[in-house]
Amino acid sequence: MDRQRALPRLLPIGDARDRHEDRALPRGSARMVKPTRVSNSIRPLRFAAGEMTQAELAERVGVTRQTIIAIEQGKYSPSLEVAFQIAHALGVRLDEVFSYPTTTSNGDSA
Numbered sequence: 001m002d003r004q005r006a007l008p009r010l011l012p013i014g015d016a017r018d019r020h021e022d023r024a025l026p027r028g029s030a031r032m033v034k035p036t037r038v039s040n041s042i043r044p045l046r047f048a049a050g051e052m053t054q055a056e057l058a059e060r061v062g063v064t065r066q067t068i069i070a071i072e073q074g075k076y077s078p079s080l081e082v083a084f085q086i087a088h089a090l091g092v093r094l095d096e097v098f099s100y101p102t103t104t105s106n107g108d109s110a
Contacts, residue, residue: 037100038077038098038099038100039099039100040071040072040097040099041098042057042071042072042090043072045096049090054068054069057086057089057090060085061085061089063082083098
């Protein structure tokens with residue numbers, strides 16, 4: 001059975017480039033991203049939970065292994081839902097996995 005399907009309309013390169021300029025990140029923006037201040041105990045808790053691998057934890061939580069790696073390394077803060085799922089997968093309370101530094105009135109960490 002011969003079926004013809006419509007091909008997407010192609011735009012000249014100049015038009016496509018113009019359309020996406022507003023989405024471009026400013027130069028040096030990668031350096032502007034700050035690591036999260038949220039600390040975590042995922043790695044030791046994974047090992048305490050029968051040496052669970054990052055891939056196994058990712059599968060239980062429903063995220064990629066790369067996401068677990070980024071969270072463990074403090075490069076990414078998970079959403080509240082993902083944080084709870086990580087704690088549940090590890091069999092511990094949320095505050096046993098994640099902590100955030102508290103500051104005193106003079107700005108020092110407590």
